[in-house]
Amino acid sequence: MSQITLPLDWPNPADDGTFIVDASNSEAVRHLEHWSLWPVRTSLLTGPRKSGRSTLGRLFVGKSGGDVIDDADLSEEEALFHAWNAAQAGQRPLLIIADEPPPRWEIALPDLRSRIAATPKVRIDEPSDQLIEARLHHHFAARSLAVPQNAVNYLLKRMDRSHYALHHLIETLDRLAFERRSRLTLGLVRDAMAERGFIDL
Structure with missing residues (x-):
């Protein structure tokens, strides 16, 4: 896939805005x-x-x-x-x-x-790397948090390629950033992935 597109002519659901389209869906x-x-x-x-x-x-x-x-x-x-x-x-x-x-x-x-x-x-199939990255950037941009590219690359090399894993990883990143009053860093991503069982610290 060369590009991620959005079905902008479709009405947005009430709870969120964006459904990101890639080869999986x-x-x-x-x-x-x-x-x-x-x-x-x-x-x-x-x-x-x-x-x-x-x-x-x-x-x-x-x-x-x-x-x-x-x-x-x-x-x-x-x-x-x-x-x-x-x-x-x-x-x-x-x-x-x-x-x-x-x-x-x-x-x-x-x-x-x-x-x-x-x-x-x-x-709908499991997500591509492009969709995982797009969902991360979209989710955290809504919270005014930038996702460093080195953290994205680290995550993509180690996480399970599943929507379920991505959903719970985003939840964990959200919680840790809130608890620590921290921006997203490679260290925070490592901690989140360890908590989800993707890596050993």
Whole structure:
């Protein structure tokens, strides 16, 4: 990926501003932007937790006027079945969000299983280095904290490449910077990574 872009024409969710697009999620973004072309009025979005899938769902609702069911794999199957049917009958787009698609998402209700099988599916993957760096800079710029490049490079060489790990690392960096009344430094990044178990001090 040569550049990170933002879907600026989409309404921002109430809690934050920015959904950063890269190779890990660009296919999902394009698919949701073109909801009017879906062969059925429902799509399934899967991906790891903390990947921005709920934020993308809120953006989708704001753009399309449709509905979203998050954590659908934990929801009551009969209710999902009726929601799927209602989306088709009312021509109102429905986005279903789950950790995994079938068969990893085990659906017991045959009628729901057949409908999910006929539903377009897109996925958010784990983040690239560019997305990790962009999220770090974006998050801390909102707090008027600069992230030194040597700290970013150090982090990228050692952290797990997952949205979940990045989310909790940012939380830890936030807390340590607040507790110490400190700017972000390489030393603070080292301490945060040690606390998260990425390195031994």
